[in-house]
Amino acid sequence: MHKTLIALALFAGAAAHAQDKVTFATNWKAQAAHGGFYQAVADGTYKKYGLDVTIQQGGPSVNNRPLLPAGRIDFLMTGNLLHSFDNVKNKVPTVVVAAISPYREARAQARALVEEHGTFVEVWVNAPAAECAERDVKGLYAKAAAGEITGMTGVDDPYEPPQAAEVVLDTVALEPRESCALVVAYLERIGAVPAAGAVS
Numbered sequence: 001m002h003k004t005l006i007a008l009a010l011f012a013g014a015a016a017h018a019q020d021k022v023t024f025a026t027n028w029k030a031q032a033a034h035g036g037f038y039q040a041v042a043d044g045t046y047k048k049y050g051l052d053v054t055i056q057q058g059g060p061s062v063n064n065r066p067l068l069p070a071g072r073i074d075f076l077m078t079g080n081l082l083h084s085f086d087n088v089k090n091k092v093p094t095v096v097v098a099a100i101s102p103y104r105e106a107r108a109q110a111r112a113l114v115e116e117h118g119t120f121v122e123v124w125v126n127a128p129a130a131e132c133a134e135r136d137v138k139g140l141y142a143k144a145a146a147g148e149i150t151g152m153t154g155v156d157d158p159y160e161p162p163q164a165a166e167v168v169l170d171t172v173a174l175e176p177r178e179s180c181a182l183v184v185a186y187l188e189r190i191g192a193v194p195a196a197g198a199v200s
Helices: 032-042 081-089 104-115 129-135 140-145 176-189
Strands: 003-005 020-025 051-056 075-077 123-126 167-170
Touching: 032 051, 129 140, 167 176
Parallel strands: 003 075, 020 051, 020 075, 123 167
Antiparallel strands: none
């Protein structure tokens, strides 16, 4: 199944058993906003989680969007939310992922926008700030606590927990695979994805 992504997010600790080959296409040539994707290739982050990722750049003469439904790429980062709605309309399986969404108002706006066209599922990946700091391999929480960086969610910038998320994942109590299973089970229950073993 091919997916459109606004941003690609990985569960911390969700290691796959084999290296899955993935082609991830961007909407434009390499630029600062894409830096994390290239860094994850360079520093081995994708590899650590079982992914052999190739990044295919877009650009003025390269339109990666048609390659997604054609099966030539596995994931597409697009900066335009309207592309996602267009994909839904054309029955291209679509996943929109917000890597950081700390404010309730912004999430409510996203819900209202999406629900005009389809189903919105809010998944709260619940990891307390102390747990995030413990898992932080880049030391950002320590730098924020020391005042070296500002605007860090959960340190000097608020995180407003969801009040009515459809799925809540307690990442302290659950293993990554258990969390993934809860998300898939919910999506199957509402008919957003076929149930395991279902024949289409």
